Amino acid sequence: xxxxxxxxxxxxxxxxxxxxxxxxxxxxxxxxxxxxxxxxxxxxxxxxxxxxxxxxxxxxxxxxxxxxxxxxxxxxxxxxxxxxxxxxxxxxxxxxxxxxxxxxxxxxxxxxxxxxxxxxxxxxxxxxxxxxxxxxxxxxxxxxxxxxxxxxxxxxxxxxxxxxxxxxxxxxxxxxxxxxxxxxxxxxxxxxxxxxxxxxxxxxxxxxxxxxxxxxxxxxxxxxxxxxxxxxxxxxxxxxxxxxxxxxxxxxxxxxxxxxxxxxxxxxxxxxxxxxxxxxxxxxxxxxxxxxxxxxxxxxxxxxxxxxxxxxxxxxxxxxxxxxxxxxxxxxxxxxxxxxxxxxxxxxxxxxxxxxxxx
Amino acid sequence: xxxxxxxxxxxxxxxxxxxxxxxxxxxxxxxxxxxxxxxxxxxxxxxxxxxxxxxxxxxxxxxxxxxxxxxxxxxxxxxxxxxxxxxxxxxxxxxxxxxxxxxxxxxxxxxxxxxxxxxxxxxxxxxxxxxxxxxxxxxxxxxxxxxxxxxxxxxxxxxxxxxxxxxxxxxxxxxxxxxxxxxxxxxxxxxxxxxxxxxxxxxxxxxxxxxxxxxxxxxxxxxxxxxxxxxxxxxxxxxxxxxxxxxxxxxxxxxxxxxxxxxxxxxxxxxxxxxxxxxxxxxxxxxxxxxxxxxxxxxxxxxxxxxxxxxxxxxxxxxxxxxxxxxxxxxxxxxxxxxxxxxxxxxxxxxxxxxxxxx
DNA sequence: TCGTCTCATGTAATCGATTACATCATCGAG
DNA sequence: CTCGATGATGTAATCGATTACATGAGACGA
Numbered sequence: 168x169x170x171x172x173x174x175x176x177x178x179x180x181x182x183x184x185x186x187x188x189x190x191x192x193x194x195x196x197x198x199x200x201x202x203x204x205x206x207x208x209x210x211x212x213x214x215x216x217x218x219x220x221x222x223x224x225x226x227x228x229x230x231x232x233x234x235x236x237x238x239x240x241x242x243x244x245x246x247x248x249x250x251x252x253x254x255x256x257x258x259x260x261x262x263x264x265x266x267x268x269x270x271x272x273x274x275x276x277x278x279x280x281x282x283x284x285x286x287x288x289x290x291x292x293x294x295x296x297x298x299x300x301x302x303x304x305x306x307x308x309x310x311x312x313x314x315x316x317x318x319x320x321x322x323x324x325x326x327x328x329x330x331x332x333x334x335x336x337x338x339x340x341x342x343x344x345x346x347x348x349x350x351x352x353x354x355x356x357x358x359x360x361x362x363x364x365x366x367x368x369x370x371x372x373x374x375x376x377x378x379x380x381x382x383x384x385x386x387x388x389x390x391x392x393x394x395x396x397x398x399x400x401x402x403x404x405x406x407x408x409x410x411x412x413x414x415x416x417x418x419x420x421x422x423x424x425x426x427x428x429x430x431x432x433x434x435x436x437x438x439x440x441x442x443x444x445x446x447x448x449x450x451x452x453x454x455x456x457x458x459x460x461x462x463x464x465x466x467x468x469x470x471x472x473x474x475x476x477x478x479x480x481x482x483x484x485x486x487x488x489x490x491x492x493x494x495x496x497x498x499x500x501x502x503x504x505x506x507x508x509x510x511x512x513x514x515x516x517x518x519x520x521x522x523x524x525x526x
Numbered sequence: 527x528x529x530x531x532x533x534x535x536x537x538x539x540x541x542x543x544x545x546x547x548x549x550x551x552x553x554x555x556x557x558x559x560x561x562x563x564x565x566x567x568x569x570x571x572x573x574x575x576x577x578x579x580x581x582x583x584x585x586x587x588x589x590x591x592x593x594x595x596x597x598x599x600x601x602x603x604x605x606x607x608x609x610x611x612x613x614x615x616x617x618x619x620x621x622x623x624x625x626x627x628x629x630x631x632x633x634x635x636x637x638x639x640x641x642x643x644x645x646x647x648x649x650x651x652x653x654x655x656x657x658x659x660x661x662x663x664x665x666x667x668x669x670x671x672x673x674x675x676x677x678x679x680x681x682x683x684x685x686x687x688x689x690x691x692x693x694x695x696x697x698x699x700x701x702x703x704x705x706x707x708x709x710x711x712x713x714x715x716x717x718x719x720x721x722x723x724x725x726x727x728x729x730x731x732x733x734x735x736x737x738x739x740x741x742x743x744x745x746x747x748x749x750x751x752x753x754x755x756x757x758x759x760x761x762x763x764x765x766x767x768x769x770x771x772x773x774x775x776x777x778x779x780x781x782x783x784x785x786x787x788x789x790x791x792x793x794x795x796x797x798x799x800x801x802x803x804x805x806x807x808x809x810x811x812x813x814x815x816x817x818x819x820x821x822x823x824x825x826x827x828x829x830x831x832x833x834x835x836x837x838x839x840x841x842x843x844x845x846x847x848x849x850x851x852x853x854x855x856x857x858x859x860x861x862x863x864x865x866x867x868x869x870x871x872x873x874x875x876x877x878x879x880x881x882x883x884x885x
Numbered sequence: 886t887c888g889t890c891t892c893a894t895g896t897a898a899t900c901g902a903t904t905a906c907a908t909c910a911t912c913g914a915g
Numbered sequence: 916c917t918c919g920a921t922g923a924t925g926t927a928a929t930c931g932a933t934t935a936c937a938t939g940a941g942a943c944g945a
Contacts, residue, residue: 181653183930183931183932184931184932184933185931185932193894193895194894194895194896195895195931195932195933196894196895196896196897196933196934197893197894197895199932199933199934200893200894200933200934203933205933205934206893206894206934207892207893207894208893208894209892209893209894212893212894226648226653227931227932228593228653228930228931228932229598229653229654229932230589230592230593230598230653230930230931230932231593231900231930231931231932231933232931232932232933233589233900233932234587234589234590234593234899234900234901234902234930234931234932234933235899235900235931235932235933235934236900236932236933237900239588239589241630241632248618249614249615249617249618249621250611250614250615250617250618251611251614252609252610252611252614254614255608255609255610255611255613255614255617256608256609258608258609258614258633259607259608259609259635262608262633262634262635263635266634266635266645271600271632271654272632272633272634273600273630273631273632273633274617274621274631274632274633275621275625275631276618276621276622276625286625289585294540294585294587294588294589294901295588295630400814400815400817400818403818404818426814429815429818429819430818432820433818433819433820433822436820455609455759455785456759456788456815458759459759459762459763459788459789459792460788460792460819460820461791461792461795461819461820463792542900542901542902543901543902543903544901544902552924552925553924553925553926554901554902554903554925555903555904555924555925555926555927556923556924556925558902558903558904559903559904559923559924562903564903564904565904565923565924566922566923566924567923567924568922568923568924571923571924586901586902587900587901587902588902589900589901589902590900590901590902590903590930591901591902591903592902592930593900593901593902593903593929593930593931593932594901594902594903594904594929594930595902595903595930596930653931
């Protein structure tokens with residue numbers, strides 16, 4: 168069908184490297200060399216090529232380049248619930264780092280994809296991405312072992328239990344301990360715990376920290392003061408209603424997410440219970456609204472942007488070292504960089520106070 | 527560097543369609559036909575091929591397919607401030623629709639990219655994406671005219687002023703009018719306006735709606751009750767401080783975002799001013815926290831998920847019609863579908879009340 | 886003056902799929 | 916029995932870049 172080559176006139180479709188070469192009177196190899204700054208090209212030729220690029224309005228086709236180079240030019244971020252602002256901030260940080268290296272950022276919501284596992288396995292197993300960042304710690308671990316060859320993966324926030332994987336986390340246990348110790352320090356002896364999803368790694372770690380702090384304060388844990396939850400506003404409200412139904416109530420609760428803390432306080436307010444006068448509340452995350460919620464939320468700050476930033480940089484480092492390497496396996500070349508733990512911080516605001524004087 | 531070619535033995539790297547063909551004793555064309563369900567293949571052969579796919583663990587390389595088919599297999603979403611939960615919800619909805627069609631979703635934060643315009647122009651102008659959804663109405667309009675050939679673009683939320691573009695919006699003007707009419711209906715005559723960024727389209731539309739409602743209520747607008755803002759929590763707090771400094775204060779304010787409403791109320795609380803007893807506040811968006819903020823926020827609900835959903839479906843429709851079309855131009859084939867306007871809804875909660883009795 | 890080395894550039898293979906076209910066998914109608 | 920239609924499959928071009936290798940022109944030392 169190409170019998171009538173469009174010859175040298177106007178470019179109907181997008182110009183290709185061949186068009187540029189013809190315009191400049193050189194070969195495509197030379198154009199490529201000029202544009203990728205590899206190999207030596209005489210200043211004159213370079214000049215001609217650049218002019219031809221200008222004239223034709225040429226833009227290299229990244230797909231073609233990637234195919235040849237055996238890359239995809241993108242990384243995938245697997246997010247549970249994209250609409251959660253906590254994750255979207257991390258995503259933003261990842262995007263910023265990726266744009267420095269001209270990497271595309273693909274997102275996939277692990278909870279939305281109907282045949283979720285299948286799609287994720289696609290991402291992992293295949294040549295769809297040069298690397299993955301997994302923000303969802305609840306994905307079946309099998310997914311990651313199974314595939315014979317896979318691109319580098321970094322787990323962020325919710326690291327799976329299996330060790331030896333590259334991870335970026337915060338010290339959840341210590342954060343929880345700080346939160347509960349803060350309550351104990353204010354004089355609270357009856358401290359509730361609002362959990363995340365049962366299977367979730369974070370739930371486990373933060374619960375461990377909660378127990379640590381109780382033990383340090385010489386307080387016996389009370390199983391009936393452990394409220395189930397799932398990190399959402401609604402779960403916080405639900406926990407509040409359960410708190411209200413209790414005969415013997417905690418004077419303080421540690422919520423394992425700010426969203427749950429807001430939901431909890433909101434429901435308390437609706438029922439006419441004062442925070443922090445009648446019950447103290449500590450959150451976890453320090454999302455934006457925390458500093459503006461009423462009462463301003465005492466919480467544990469996670470450096471969200473730093474998490475995304477660190478995860479992206481770690482992934483890029485892994486990608487580079489596994490590219491230099493002939494086999495696809497992660498190499499020891501870059502040294503052992505697979506685990507970063509970022510610090511958390513207690514932010515004391517208004518939602519905590521000494522327990523009400525009584526009993 | 528690749529001098530030692532891995533030769534022909536076991537599949538060190540990922541298997542290709544050629545490996546499958548060899549395994550099944552057929553040609554690559556046949557394998558392709560089986561896998562893409564195009565063309566006729568005998569049941570036996572199909573069986574053999576499927577078995578070979580199984581055995582080799584073959585996954586097609588999407589990059590190669592896309593190159594051949596002249597597509598990229600992805601759409602780009604340009605978001606201002608990825609960390610904004612409002613946008614991330616929309617993004618989530620887009621991702622859901624895109625996954626139905628096995629399209630990749632690439633995100634780019636228009637405010638983070640250092641040489642932002644250059645990168646965006648790249649996305650537009652080049653063969654990087656099969657389509658774009660633009661959530662940022664503040665990008666220079668030139669970007670979109672300039673490029674001779676571009677993939678289909680859908681503007682969502684913040685539609686540019688230029689008409690004739692495919693857009694998904696809500697009736698911002700009507701929403702603002704409803705919000706302010708609600709305040710007027712409660713008896714307020716002194717109503718302030720907390721604006722978004724000056725250049726922003728939404729700011730303009732919502733301000734127009736504000737003026738509409740004032741006019742309907744026979745209230746003269748007061749320029750000194752117009753507070754600048756930028757949709758953020760901080761801007762809301764700042765507006766609150768300005769409100770406090772006023773000699774003559776509005777008894778109600780309409781904030782053009784929920785975040786600003788929260789920031790405003792938060793600062794009021796800090797200064798000991800009661801909402802809604804002393805000043806009523808209406809927001810815009812109905813973000814998740816709105817129903818749990820204290821006081822629960824009266825606001826205008828935007829159907830965020832529907833916006834993302836509609837934008838994605840519109841884009842996919844445009845992509846299909848422009849693919850059938852020989853030229854890259856949008857065709858009239860699919861009929862004129864380029865503008866969807868979704869309804870908004872007034873949600874009355876606790877942050878509004880009749881004005882305090884005085885003068 | 887003649888290799889030899891370097892530098893600039895061109896030719897063509899390559900990445901991994903899709904797909905236009907060719908080929909061959911089979912079958913039914915005339 | 917022959918011819919054309921049909922169906923299954925193979926061959927090879929193609930998408931748009933990168934890059935290994937070949938080539939030819941000068942420069943330079945012997």
